Amino acid sequence: MKKIIITLILLVFSIIIFSAEKIHYPLIGVHGLNSNGYIWRNGFFNELKKSYIFEGYFSPSLYSELNNPEKSGIEDFANALKNNHIKSLNKPPILIAHSMGGLISRQYALNSNKLKGIITIGTPHRGANISDKKDWIVFLGLLDAAFCTPLLMDKYPETQWLKNTVAATIGIIATTFLVIALMNLLHLKSVTITFNNPSIFVNYATEIIAGAGILVFLVASAYIATLNTSPHMKQMNPGSAFLKQLNSKKLPEYDTNNKKIFYASIYGERNDVFTLIDELQPGISGKVKTGANTVSITYAGVGAYHISRSITRWFFGIPIIDWYRIVVGSAYLASAASINEIGLRLLYEKIVENSSRGDAVVPLDSQIFPRDVVPKDAIYLKPERAPRDNHLTEITPNSDSLYKTIIIFDKLRLRHYNDVFK
Numbered sequence: 498m499k500k501i502i503i504t505l506i507l508l509v510f511s512i513i514i515f516s517a518e519k520i521h522y523p524l525i526g527v528h529g530l531n532s533n534g535y536i537w538r539n540g541f542f543n544e545l546k547k548s549y550i551f552e553g554y555f556s557p558s559l560y561s562e563l564n565n566p567e568k569s570g571i572e573d574f575a576n577a578l579k580n581n582h583i584k585s586l587n588k589p590p591i592l593i594a595h596s597m598g599g600l601i602s603r604q605y606a607l608n609s610n611k612l613k614g615i616i617t618i619g620t621p622h623r624g625a626n627i628s629d630k631k632d633w634i635v636f637l638g639l640l641d642a643a644f645c646t647p648l649l650m651d652k653y654p655e656t657q658w659l660k661n662t663v664a665a666t667i668g669i670i671a672t673t674f675l676v677i678a679l680m681n682l683l684h685l686k687s688v689t690i691t692f693n694n695p696s697i698f699v700n701y702a703t704e705i706i707a708g709a710g711i712l713v714f715l716v717a718s719a720y721i722a723t724l725n726t727s728p729h730m731k732q733m734n735p736g737s738a739f740l741k742q743l744n745s746k747k748l749p750e751y752d753t754n755n756k757k758i759f760y761a762s763i764y765g766e767r768n769d770v771f772t773l774i775d776e777l778q779p780g781i782s783g784k785v786k787t788g789a790n791t792v793s794i795t796y797a798g799v800g801a802y803h804i805s806r807s808i809t810r811w812f813f814g815i816p817i818i819d820w821y822r823i824v825v826g827s828a829y830l831a832s833a834a835s836i837n838e839i840g841l842r843l844l845y846e847k848i849v850e851n852s853s854r855g856d857a858v859v860p861l862d863s864q865i866f867p868r869d870v871v872p873k874d875a876i877y878l879k880p881e882r883a884p885r886d887n888h889l890t891e892i893t894p895n896s897d898s899l900y901k902t903i904i905i906f907d908k909l910r911l912r913h914y915n916d917v918f919k
Contacts, residue, residue: 525578552588589612607746625860647825765887
């Protein structure tokens with residue numbers, strides 16, 4: 498009998514310890530730019546349920562609820578969130594939001610205190626340069642110049658092989674694409690392409706490289722420039738009128754039940770553009786790295802050859818230093834430093850992301866919930882770091898951000914239960 502009682506006590510104790518804590522408020526997941534509610538249903542909510550059970554889970558797809566989402570501002574998304582999902586709730590909800598979803602949640606909160614709290618993950622509270630098309634064009638131009646400039650400057654016969662190789666490669670690729678285009682135009686089923694004399698490309702190496710470099714830059718820049726930038730995407734540019742207005746107004750401090758509202762944020766720290774590429778297209782980043790590093794090593798070798806050749810002439814008493822060769826060698830070395838894996842990462846961070854710390858999309862300081870918009874009596878929780886998360890992995894089931902979300906609710910339960918949930 499004694500053993501049975503002890504077993505029952507241990508069983509009850511284990512149920513108390515390991516069962517999920519109940520929070521008697523609804524949880525709404527607010528998605529970000531060009532996303533939908535599936536991101537929360539794809540494991541994040543299920544993993545969260547193991548620690549906390551909420552009074553209902555909602556994950557709306559706001560783009561599908563707007564008549565013309567591509568011409569809508571963040572205010573329109575906030576209105577859809579309010580009218581279609583929060584208005585009918587009996588209790589104020591907790592909003593957990595990713596990326597632009599955090600701005601939508603804050604915009605909603607400016608006009609309603611039917612809110613228990615907001616947790617933002619990877620939200621550009623102060624903007625994100627990645628939405629600025631000009632930065633992408635500059636980034637592309639620098640890469641294009643780094644690749645083409647040394648080849649166009651190099652007039653020396655002993656390194657002509659490099660220029661010839663590049664020109665022949667460009668020529669073959671361009672010809673192949675042209676043939677494929679003609680096949681589609683003429684409805685041909687198959688065509689055999691044979692390059693019996695690729696030297697035809699070599700004879701016009703300089704012209705081909707210059708033309709290809711200019712053409713690639715112009716076509717890609719034109720494509721970027723003509724991309725339709727939606728109003729809500731423009732509103733995320735640093736310094737936009739929307740962000741100035743959003744960051745100048747105080748959020749509500751008490752909900753509709755006169756309980757304190759909490760505000761929290763989680764910031765991703767995996768600032769690696771290649772991990773971001775792998776999330777978008779698995780396996781691509783490895784090929785990009787290999788190609789970039791191969792070009793970089795080749796350019797570094799050719800650049801070192803030109804500089805050493807000129808210095809060696811001077812060292813052995815030849816009075817005339819070939820300064821132009823030194824300039825050409827330096828151009829190769831500069832390009833080698835820019836084109837390799839590390840150089841591409843740094844260039845992306847400086848030009849596109851405009852930060853060396855962040856989640857590869859939003860700078861770290863922009864992801865932190867602004868303290869000055871939270872009233873004194875509201876609860877502001879210390880921002881939580883997610884060191885393994887980039888912008889796309891922040892809302893996956895095994896992310897640091899999920900773990901930090903649980904930590905936030907632990908803190909609320911242990912330190913602020915009476916103020917927030919009772």
